[in-house]
Amino acid sequence: MQRPTPGSTLRTGGFWGPNVTARACGALAIAVLLLAVALPLVALFYRSLIRDGALSLGNYIDVFSATRNYQPIWDTLVLGFWSMIVAAALGVPLAWLVARTDLPGRRFLEIVCLLPYMLPPLIGAMAWTQLLAPRAGYINQLWMSLMGTRTPLFNIYSFGGMVMVMGFYTFPFVFLAVRGALERMNPSLEEAARICGARSARVARDITVPLVIPSIAAGMMLAFLYTASNFGVPALLGMRARIYVLTTRIYAYVLQGDMAGIQLATSLSVVLLALAGVLILGNRWILRRQHGAAIISGKSVRPTRVELGRFRYPLAAVVHLFMALTTMSPIVALFITSFLKAWGLPLQASNLTLRNYQYILFEFPLTRTAILNSLILAVASATAAVLLGAALAYIVVKAKVRGRQAVDALVTFPNAIPGTVLALAMILAWSGRYGVNLYNTFGILIVAYLAHYTFYAYRNIAASLVQVHPSMEEAARISGAGLFRTLRDVVFPLIRPGLTAGWLLVFAPTLRELTMSILLYGPYTPTIGVALFDLQDAGYFHIASALAAVLVVVILVTNMVMRKIVGARTTAA
């Protein structure tokens, strides 16, 4: 007869009791986490302080004594700053319109606003290039022929181009934060001001705006972080104009291939990591403070919507047109190019073809290998991330072991670490120096993806687990089920949506990953992201577009499936 074990946690039962397998699983999960995250980051720090075999600050002195090293730091800050401003300028008014007014087509706007959130900025950069490349961009062509001039309207290969594309791709961070704040805000806070005698403009000034400012700031910091971490946009748009930011400078140094390059890249990575740390801690600090000021919410009163009156339709027209131009037109341009025999040809029936698709899917070895690789990597990483995330979530949420905050931090923070930094850390830790050489294999890519994306699976599964009241498990245990039987029969069915969503949330971004892949791929392991980047950079826009178009469709389908599963909850992919 099995001895009844009270409770359902890993801590109960004797060490040699029936929970020894559970303990082993938990220990394994934590070991994987340490190897995939902690070890590489420690290696990165350590190596940044080593010069000629001895501890030294020499690498950092080098960084700050050469323009080509410290200029990227400055440019990263400036680029991040301006993208953040663009993001706020777009995100705040849109959030207000969607959350607080009777603007027609709000639901539709909401979806359009999330579109850039789903698609990688690399695809955005490609698409905008097709519209605004100095000579052959669709918009520049139109402009030049309309105005009879030979000066293009706008050159995308510039600092301004980078700001524009990053701004369009980061405004959803601000949008989501502000919309959430406006919707969560208790309407009686504003009503109280009105009954005190404040007109609506005064209510906005004294109550609404001050209460939303923390959310705006938090969203802007995320936009900044996302911009500073991005590689695709500055690589496609900036390097051609000899503008280097931290990610592209690190990339260039790693590509250089020698010891000096790696050393400088390592030190620059630590600088970028510090910047990311400041931003993410700032973001959390603001959100925590805002949480501290949480308001006891009573019954939910419908939010008061501002009636736009006679401005309703004109404003709707302007907003929808603007959103169509900024989010839809690049995607449309991408699809058009994918059907053209060559980029730059006029858009007419005789120039249209399906050959690009046939070429990338069935003929061209690079894209065929890349698609296959990315699929294998995405499926493998998503599965591994769900297993790891589930084990860690169970440890943190249910087992409540000591040190669970550290476990939580080790899963959560790598998601905010710029991919470039993480990839370099992987190279330093896993290319033979410590006995294991994963370089040029799927292995190093999977470890990097796991480090970066397990968070998505973990967060979703943890959220589902929190919903499972301990009494559910206790009821199963008291009925005679052991720990694993309980997990299988009770916990697993209840958190299945979280598991599925977690899997898709890791699958989607790994499928199109570029930033880490470009540093970690080997001769046999190119990925879709790498292929897209190479093809676009080499000027094969029509082929790159076909590949991007396939990717866009897959991502949108994945997102639709995910929305079905997790309901209306907004998810990052």
Add this chain to the structure above:
Amino acid sequence: MASISLRHVSKLFGSVRAVDDALLDIADGEIICFLGPSGCGKTTTLRMIAGFDRPTSGEILIGDQVVSSAKDNVPPERRNLGMVFQNYAVWPHMNVFANVAYPLKLRRVPKRDLRQKVQHTISLVGLEGLEKRYPEQLSGGEQQRVALARSLVMEPVALLLDEPLSNLDAKLREKMRFELMDLHRQIGVTMVYVTHDQAEAMVLSDRVVVMNRGRVVQVDSPTAIYGEPRDPFVADFIGLANFVPVVLQDESAGQGVAESTGPARTRYRCRVRPHAGRVLPAKGTLFVRPEDVAILPLEEGEVKGTITRATFLGTRLDVRVDVDGVEWRADASTDSDLHEGRQVGLSIRRAIFFDS
């Protein structure tokens, strides 16, 4: 300060009648409670008085000024009302002083007057010394007081309270009830209070407005609401009640005789409201409060029954008696020797007949 009148006020949300033809005059200085189950329209009525919702038809007057009608709506900020919200709605980014001072700031009250008035109101609600605190550093009860001070500081014509005590724990709630009464005694402002807690309504109000499904069912003093409910809904919603199916056999001058539908055909004397079109014998319900049922030795009561359960409730004994197939609930003192299975006689002090 001012009176408030509702004249045939109705509010439709889509096709739902949230408030249906409400007719009510609230006197200057009166405390009125709107009482009813959730969704009965009491909060909507309050929000219409405040000006947040506009009536679909009818008028609302504050003093002798029409503030709400289907055509015209004076915005909330120009009604000079105080309001305490269920969740207090204390602004988290302002400290206690700033919260309370806000209405005066909007009215451009000079600095010295403002300080003095704010201080006075803050001490009125007992928050001296907490002026610099932010809401997150305050307990629920203290936030409540901030909300109260803020709504009183500009001497409103009336004070509206939307279930202000429902987020407090039971002990504090009871304390606040009496504090609100004291406050009213001191400043005499007209108070309109919304609650679903009958005890709160009973303690606080001069008159209680019972609402059900959008309609005002009864407006009366707490005693009258409890003792003379107009219909079974009011009788059931407030306090405990026995309802016994009966047939009214005889009536004259407000008194009648009703016969139970059980096999023993027990007869009860009861009060009967005049009702046009009633034809005897009339089917209906007999309403009796548990405390109006006296338990006596078997031979003394007018009605006989068997005790099915006697539950000790601390101060009283809750006794269930089977009378003619119907379970009665009676209230007995704890020293009586009542136990399951004992046969007893019941004497009914007061019963009211409701037509079905």
